[in-house]
Amino acid sequence: xxxxxxxxxxxxxxxxxxxxxxxxxxxxxxxxxxxxxxxxxxxxxxxxxxxxxxxxxxxxxxxxxxxxxxxxxxxxxxxxxxxxxxxxxxxxxxxxxxxxxxxxxxxxxxxxxxxxxxxxxxxxxxxxxxxxxxxxxxxxxxxxxxxxxxxxxxxxxxxxxxxxxxxxxxxxxxxxxxxxxxxxxxxxxxxxxxxxxxxxxxxxxxxxxxxxxxxxxxxxxxxxxxxxxxxxxxxxxxxxxxxxxxxxxxxxxxxxxxxxxxxxxxxxxxxxxxxxxxxxxxxxxxxxxxxxxxxxxxxxxxxxxxxxxxxxxxxxxxxxxxxxxxxxxxxxxxxxxxxxxxxxxxxxxxxxxxxxxxxxxxxxxxxxxxxxxxxxxxxxxxxxxxxxxxxxxxxxxxxxxxxxxxxxxxxxxxxxxxxxxxxxxxxxxxxxxxxxxxxxxxxxxxxxxxxxxxxxxxxxxxxxxxxxxxxxxxxxxxxxxxxxxxxxxxxxxxxxxxxxxxxxxxxxxxxxxxxxxxxxxxxxxxxxxxxxxxxxxxxxxxxxxxxxxxxxxxxxxxxxxxxxxxxxxxxxxxxxxxxxxxxxxxxxxxxxxxxxxxxxxxxxxxxxxxxxxxxxxxxxxxxxxxxxxxxxxxxxxxxxxxxxxxxxxxxxxxxxxxxxxxxxxxxxxxxxxxxxx
Amino acid sequence: xxxxxxxxxxxxxxxxxxxxxxxxxxxxxxxxxxxxxxxxxxxxxxxxxxxxxxxxxxxxxxxxxxxxxxxxxxxxxxxxxxxxxxxxxxxxxxxxxxxxxxxxxxxxxxxxxxxxxxxx
Numbered sequence: 001x002x003x004x005x006x007x008x009x010x011x012x013x014x015x016x017x018x019x020x021x022x023x024x025x026x027x028x029x030x031x032x033x034x035x036x037x038x039x040x041x042x043x044x045x046x047x048x049x050x051x052x053x054x055x056x057x058x059x060x061x062x063x064x065x066x067x068x069x070x071x072x073x074x075x076x077x078x079x080x081x082x083x084x085x086x087x088x089x090x091x092x093x094x095x096x097x098x099x100x101x102x103x104x105x106x107x108x109x110x111x112x113x114x115x116x117x118x119x120x121x122x123x124x125x126x127x128x129x130x131x132x133x134x135x136x137x138x139x140x141x142x143x144x145x146x147x148x149x150x151x152x153x154x155x156x157x158x159x160x161x162x163x164x165x166x167x168x169x170x171x172x173x174x175x176x177x178x179x180x181x182x183x184x185x186x187x188x189x190x191x192x193x194x195x196x197x198x199x200x201x202x203x204x205x206x207x208x209x210x211x212x213x214x215x216x217x218x219x220x221x222x223x224x225x226x227x228x229x230x231x232x233x234x235x236x237x238x239x240x241x242x243x244x245x246x247x248x249x250x251x252x253x254x255x256x257x258x259x260x261x262x263x264x265x266x267x268x269x270x271x272x273x274x275x276x277x278x279x280x281x282x283x284x285x286x287x288x289x290x291x292x293x294x295x296x297x298x299x300x301x302x303x304x305x306x307x308x309x310x311x312x313x314x315x316x317x318x319x320x321x322x323x324x325x326x327x328x329x330x331x332x333x334x335x336x337x338x339x340x341x342x343x344x345x346x347x348x349x350x351x352x353x354x355x356x357x358x359x360x361x362x363x364x365x366x367x368x369x370x371x372x373x374x375x376x377x378x379x380x381x382x383x384x385x386x387x388x389x390x391x392x393x394x395x396x397x398x399x400x401x402x403x404x405x406x407x408x409x410x411x412x413x414x415x416x417x418x419x420x421x422x423x424x425x426x427x428x429x430x431x432x433x434x435x436x437x438x439x440x441x442x443x444x445x446x447x448x449x450x451x452x453x454x455x456x457x458x459x460x461x462x463x464x465x466x467x468x469x470x471x472x473x474x475x476x477x478x479x480x481x482x483x484x485x486x487x488x489x490x491x492x493x494x495x496x497x498x499x500x501x502x503x504x505x506x507x508x509x510x511x512x513x514x515x516x517x518x519x520x521x522x523x524x525x526x527x528x529x530x531x532x533x534x535x536x537x538x539x540x541x542x543x544x545x546x547x548x549x550x551x552x553x554x555x556x557x558x559x560x561x562x563x564x565x566x567x568x569x570x571x572x573x574x575x576x577x578x579x580x581x582x583x584x585x586x587x588x589x590x591x592x593x594x595x596x597x598x599x600x601x602x603x604x605x606x607x608x609x610x611x612x613x614x615x616x617x618x619x620x621x622x623x624x625x626x627x628x629x630x631x632x633x634x635x636x637x638x639x640x641x642x643x644x645x646x647x648x649x650x651x652x653x654x655x656x657x658x659x660x661x662x663x664x665x666x667x668x669x670x671x672x673x674x675x676x677x
Numbered sequence: 678x679x680x681x682x683x684x685x686x687x688x689x690x691x692x693x694x695x696x697x698x699x700x701x702x703x704x705x706x707x708x709x710x711x712x713x714x715x716x717x718x719x720x721x722x723x724x725x726x727x728x729x730x731x732x733x734x735x736x737x738x739x740x741x742x743x744x745x746x747x748x749x750x751x752x753x754x755x756x757x758x759x760x761x762x763x764x765x766x767x768x769x770x771x772x773x774x775x776x777x778x779x780x781x782x783x784x785x786x787x788x789x790x791x792x793x794x795x796x797x
Contacts, residue, residue, distance in 0.1 A: 605785055605786060605789060606785065608789050608793075609785050609788055609789050609792075612788075612789065612792035612793070612796070613726075613788075613792070616719065616722065616723070616792070619796050620714070620715060620716070620719040621714060623696075623719075623796065624700075624712060624714065624715075624716060624719075627696075627700050628700075628709055628712060631700065631704045631709065632709055645796070646796060646797050649793050649794075649796055649797040650797050652793060653686070653793070653794070653797065656682070657786075657789060
């Protein structure tokens, strides 16, 4: 149970959903070390409550009170102290904090400017405040476990929540689990939109399901008609000028796109009994959010909330659920050739021992796509559906039975995608792989050369981990595929927000891979040339497509400095090779361009200097050869590569070589290095 | 006043021209098999990169025979004296120009530009 809860909380936290019930089961904070969080960590977190309190009724001063919440780890049970730090001096505050050095202290001193912003939001603070106001507690109030037990009023959500959490963990108390229940604040600027869309409905449903199963919280939406408001972290950007129409028919909203008359999104009003009850302002708000949603192609179910800005009139809260009629992922699923299905087939193809009914799984997938997560503990597989915060498409994750820590770790990666990729290591040679081929043996035993297969395996493993497979070993077959960069790019395709991200990924991983491949091609690695490993050569094609989508066309980047630099290094390789061939040398050293291409990505000026210094001999020889030829015959046929190099140098004259490169420049360098022929 | 980069490019061009002079020497005698692997420009490139003053001095010493050869051609008014004179004049003009503004800092950008303009 704890694990489950932990996973959920972690998942919610990583996705950015406004909830945080972090359960530090194993790691207790050591005394004195980082007892105070930094300002960056103040995030607007938990927001699960039944009865929403109108925040506008609360005075300004009450905001400043009760905001000091911390948890004491000396006691076995969680204690949430609520005080007014403004009433204290600074020394007293420090003492107050230091008195529980072992505990996690979370405080937020609210400025007067922020108060007004905070008023717009419901957060946990207003829960506390409302709770305190309702109970007429104006003094610093300590919620202890004893008090929680002795609480008479149980209608408030806070009491319910805390008691339930307490009940949950009092059972686990014997195994020394403890719960730092903390509440943090962040003040994002939602003033433009005024409405808070939730784009992580699936996770919410998972949580609500999980909680409902255990009878922790009764978060029923449809039947009882109570409000369930969850605030996510919406990506508010400039709202487009185009937005769909919104029509109200009975209890249902329908969103129409401008061009098409068919309803593309259905919107149901869950809360309000009649649609007429919604005022015009709230309608406008809904249209605004619909506009926002429609523009950004959100998929899923959304909860909206609208409060009266004036604060004088108490307006009913409107909770609206948007249900997309047809998602793109569903379309993909129906197509058997799609990436998702392939992923499933591949995953279950890898485990021959288990007999899994594919149709059942596909049903689960469809269920998950609809928004309800199939979170199974009993079966051998988990299915998660994540949605990337912002404009990202939702992502399916299939796992086998995974240890919880791995699940928690990987959930962050899944949700955040590429951002939290740590550095990976390349191992030299796979000793376990015993191939019959003698060359292969030598190849694998060679310590100097980078094992490209292993390299790819490392990346592919990560890739698969991201895409879904966790804990499954990749089969060591000859049919081992390289990174399916096309598939990955397909995920990002169409979402221009993620193009930069993709470019970062490319600059981070694939550029080096590509360069390694090209180096091998330059050096004529016979082992590499065998087999089907040319699949990796698709990368430049995909990169060029990426650039095209980013609005960088070939005509423009063909003569950019970074592209020319890449081609310069490639030509330097070729010139050196030509000279070596002309001198009848059979054994080539490591070519200069391939040696310094990696430094080019980091420090171009230094790399160019190194290249030119080390290739003076070859270049001058090629130059003299060409001059000689021209003097005798009036033609230059040999050392054509030197001619190309000199041409690129002529183009490079117009540019200053930059000291640092951006991601796109790196990509262009790799393209130039690859495509210069 | 020349920019540092421009100065470097000039030096590269100067080395290029000195190479041409050197090659012209062998070309006129048709001794193509005698051409060394490093012409005088490429030979003095390394010194130029580290110390332009020394490099210029070295280039001056190294290119004296070819300059004299071209000058003699001009005086004798042989068939190809115009070609020789043109090459010589370009070289000497640039040499004077570089010699006047030789006090420049040597850094990695300077080196790069010298080499890039030389091999261009």
